[in-house]
Amino acid sequence: MAKLRYAEALNQALCEEMERDPAVWLLGEDIGVYGGVFKVTRDLMERFGEERVRDTPISEQALTAMTVSAAMTGTRPVLEIMYADFLPLTVDALANQASIYNYIWAGQVELPFVLRTQGGGGAGAGAQHSKSLDAFVAHIPGLKVVAPASPADAKGLLKAAIRDPHPVIFLEHKLLYNMRGEVPDGEHVAEIGRAAVLREGRDVSVFATSRMVHEALKAAEALSAEGIEAEIVDLRTLRPLDLSAIVASVEKTNHAVVVNEGWTFCGYGAELSATIMDHAFDALDAPVERVGTLDMPIPYSEPLEMAVLPDAGRIAQACRRAVA
Amino acid sequence: MRNAPSVDDQLEMFRKMVVVRHMEETLGELHKAGKTRGPIHRCDGQEAVGVGATAMLADTDYITSTHRGHAHYIGKGLDPYRVVAEILGRETGYCEGRAGHMIVADAAKGMIGGNAIVGAGIPAATGMACSIRLTGRDAVAMCLFGDGAAQTGICHESMNIASLWKLPVIFLLEHNQYGLTVHSSRQSSVEDLSVRAEGYGMPGVLIDGNDAVAVYGAVAEAVARAKRGEGPTLIEAKTYRFDGFSTSDMGGYQPDGEIAEWRARDPIPRLRAALEGHIGEERLSAVEAEAHKEVDDAFAQALADPLPGFAGHPASRPYSEVS
Ligand SMILES: Cc1ncc(C[n+]2csc(CCOP(=O)(O)OP(=O)(O)O)c2C)c(N)n1
Numbered sequence: 001m002a003k004l005r006y007a008e009a010l011n012q013a014l015c016e017e018m019e020r021d022p023a024v025w026l027l028g029e030d031i032g033v034y035g036g037v038f039k040v041t042r043d044l045m046e047r048f049g050e051e052r053v054r055d056t057p058i059s060e061q062a063l064t065a066m067t068v069s070a071a072m073t074g075t076r077p078v079l080e081i082m083y084a085d086f087l088p089l090t091v092d093a094l095a096n097q098a099s100i101y102n103y104i105w106a107g108q109v110e111l112p113f114v115l116r117t118q119g120g121g122g123a124g125a126g127a128q129h130s131k132s133l134d135a136f137v138a139h140i141p142g143l144k145v146v147a148p149a150s151p152a153d154a155k156g157l158l159k160a161a162i163r164d165p166h167p168v169i170f171l172e173h174k175l176l177y178n179m180r181g182e183v184p185d186g187e188h189v190a191e192i193g194r195a196a197v198l199r200e201g202r203d204v205s206v207f208a209t210s211r212m213v214h215e216a217l218k219a220a221e222a223l224s225a226e227g228i229e230a231e232i233v234d235l236r237t238l239r240p241l242d243l244s245a246i247v248a249s250v251e252k253t254n255h256a257v258v259v260n261e262g263w264t265f266c267g268y269g270a271e272l273s274a275t276i277m278d279h280a281f282d283a284l285d286a287p288v289e290r291v292g293t294l295d296m297p298i299p300y301s302e303p304l305e306m307a308v309l310p311d312a313g314r315i316a317q318a319c320r321r322a323v324a
Numbered sequence: 325m326r327n328a329p330s331v332d333d334q335l336e337m338f339r340k341m342v343v344v345r346h347m348e349e350t351l352g353e354l355h356k357a358g359k360t361r362g363p364i365h366r367c368d369g370q371e372a373v374g375v376g377a378t379a380m381l382a383d384t385d386y387i388t389s390t391h392r393g394h395a396h397y398i399g400k401g402l403d404p405y406r407v408v409a410e411i412l413g414r415e416t417g418y419c420e421g422r423a424g425h426m427i428v429a430d431a432a433k434g435m436i437g438g439n440a441i442v443g444a445g446i447p448a449a450t451g452m453a454c455s456i457r458l459t460g461r462d463a464v465a466m467c468l469f470g471d472g473a474a475q476t477g478i479c480h481e482s483m484n485i486a487s488l489w490k491l492p493v494i495f496l497l498e499h500n501q502y503g504l505t506v507h508s509s510r511q512s513s514v515e516d517l518s519v520r521a522e523g524y525g526m527p528g529v530l531i532d533g534n535d536a537v538a539v540y541g542a543v544a545e546a547v548a549r550a551k552r553g554e555g556p557t558l559i560e561a562k563t564y565r566f567d568g569f570s571t572s573d574m575g576g577y578q579p580d581g582e583i584a585e586w587r588a589r590d591p592i593p594r595l596r597a598a599l600e601g602h603i604g605e606e607r608l609s610a611v612e613a614e615a616h617k618e619v620d621d622a623f624a625q626a627l628a629d630p631l632p633g634f635a636g637h638p639a640s641r642p643y644s645e646v647s
Contacts, residue, residue: 025458051458057488062481065444066451072436073386073455096441097448101429104422108431144643193643240643 001184007177009151010040010116013158014078016186018048021076024162025052027063028080028116037082038118038177060086064093064115068167071113072101076162084119084171087133098167099142110165114158118172120211120261121309125174127297130305132261134209135268137169138238145238146192147171149213151181153236156190164192171238173211173261195242197249201231204255204319207246207272209235212259212291218312223319230257230319238268243279246272250280255322257289259315264292289318327544329379329537331602335611337379337536338595341371342615343404344395345592348567350623351411355571359627361413363570364425365392369534372591373498373561375399376539377468380547386434386452386465388445390498391426392565393438396468400435402428405622414629421632434463443476445469446495450482453491453556464550466494466543472503474517483558487524490555494546497560498533504569505577518560526556533561534591537598563591 004012018024025048026041032055035042045053056063060081067079081090094115101109121130138145144166148154154172161168198213199220208216213234220230233249235242250256258272273288294308329337348366355364367374374395378387381400389396397407402418410417411425418430429437436452439445449467456463473479474497486493497517501508514520521528529546531538539561546557564586568575596608 059481062447065447069448069451105429106420
């Protein structure tokens with residue numbers, strides 16, 4: 001096992017999958033010669049050639065639609081959309097094309113493609129480069145949505161996503177690319193749709209995604225000093241959801257807090273919260289608490305941005321309210 | 325590959341055009357009788373484009389189509405009975421009644437598929453051409469799209485990429501003059517859309533879309549060019565739809581006499597007249613009668629077929645691995 005950065009783990013997954021399967025190819029803006037603005041595709045063009053690692057024009061709508069049809073016709077494309085903020089440009093290809101064909105064509109085609117993108121705030125990138133639009137894509141039936149929080153999951157889930165016969169939206173986080181962690185060498189394929197309990201606790205379950213998993217872990221440390229033991233569950237996959245893991249944890253702690261970096265109104269946390277109430281209402285001793293980004297554009301200046309984004313402090317507060 | 329269709333090729337195009345015309349007319353009657361659901365977009369008058377452009381393609385070539393795709397379906401070799409069954413929402417339709425008339429697909433025939441989002445077939449065919457290239461297949465992808473679709477941003481993005489990457493794709497613009505009800509002159513800054521090809525560095529070809537032989541010739545040349553690795557071609561076929569935009573069309577937006585003027589240029593009698601000298605009236609009439617019977621039988625059978633039950637379909641459940 002090597003200690004790798006999250007970006008390097010993704011690079012390793014892409015490299016290994018391209019080596020394993022000649023049908024895998026990559027396309028996206030600045031991913032080739034330059035190796036991607038977050039360096040996830042570094043050296044891959046040199047290694048696999050310009051046909052399989054394609055620098056593209058700035059044409060998100062066409063590229064996403066092309067990815068969908070290229071997946072239906074015998075290849076496994078991996079598209080990089082530079083920022084999640086640009087997902088609105090891809091929505092036709094996802095909502096009206098990719099997500100419907102398998103069903104409405106009665107199984108005549110498979111759609112094995114991955115759309116990789118990165119989102120999230122905290123880097124001072126402003127209102128058009130900092131959003132978490134997880135709910136946008138998770139809303140659409142027919143898509144899988146994956147959000148790794150660690151380098152090991154980055155590799156394992158990306159390999160799984162590339163091998164999946166369905167479209168997978170793969171959400172990375174800009175503040176995680178430099179995070180280091182142990183990553184298993186070679187064939188390390190994680191299972192899409194399985195959550196992971198990262199810290200056991202008896203008092204409150206915190207269900208978190210992507211970078212918020214780390215904020216939740218920090219919150220758990222602080223709460224522990226106060227005598228509150230929070231169980232931290234990394235959902236890893238936003239859709240399909242690991243319902244049995246969620247229910248098992250709520251049955252153990254009888255309190256739930258949901259944390260997602262997206263906006264709260266009509267957000268992913270709202271879905272999680274409703275799901276918990278649908279499936280584990282009898283186990284709850286208090287209403288589900290929701291933590292997310294404040295419902296407003298994400299500002300630029302540091303104190304403003306930090307005030308808007310969810311963090312360990314707000315997660316801890318929500319846990320205290322839940323168990324009070 | 326010949327650029328000019330043989331007499332046999334022309335007779336087959338003629339037969340398919342008659343099939344499509346009779347399908348459209350029958351659908352019009354069924355709509356009036358309240359036996360269809362939703363809007364149906366007939367292509368009467370445009371058969372020479374759809375049938376002529378697909379006549380030289382193999383099952384291994386892909387096409388993407390539009391909301392007005394019946395001539396494309398039949399041209400690409402789909403079975404009229406299963407097309408009609410899909411339009412009537414039957415279990416025996418190509419997509420088991422899930423797609424309806426605008427989004428039909430038959431993957432085995434390379435027809436994936438119709439598309440009710442205007443313009444969306446253009447990048448789709450471009451992506452298929454990427455697959456053809458990456459897997460080293462001897463095939464092409466073609467998108468058939470309207471003059472309305474030509475105004476979408478995605479059309480520009482796709483043509484730029486296709487030409488930049490020299491992809492084996494053919495852009496076949498079916499210029500029937502109208503978007504939904506708005507004339508092309510109110511939608512486009514140029515009259516002939518084929519001139520746009522120059523801006524993408526690809527050939528732009530303007531043809532009479534009511535002449536099936538001309539359509540065949542232009543497309544055959546574009547196919548050969550694409551297969552030689554020289555990249556895409558934009559072919560603009562001028563044509564006209566005789567009937568309304570869809571079964572919901574109230575009309576009133578065409579100038580007086582325009583429909584009659586175009587009816588006089590009906591592509592079916594035109595091909596028939598050209599063929600008469602070669603094969604004689606009797607054989608042509610027999611082909612027509614057979615085509616009509618095939619369509620009538622298809623409708624009779626489809627109308628008697630069962631509607632689908634709502635049941636799970638394992639291949640369509642992306643989340644099935646998780647309880
Ligand atoms: C993106 C999108 N915008 C609008 C519509 C509604 N609409 C359906 S067909 C059509 C006109 C399309 O014109 P054209 O591409 O020339 O095709 P034609 O109907 O003439 O065959 C419109 C506006 C749609 N289906 N999709």
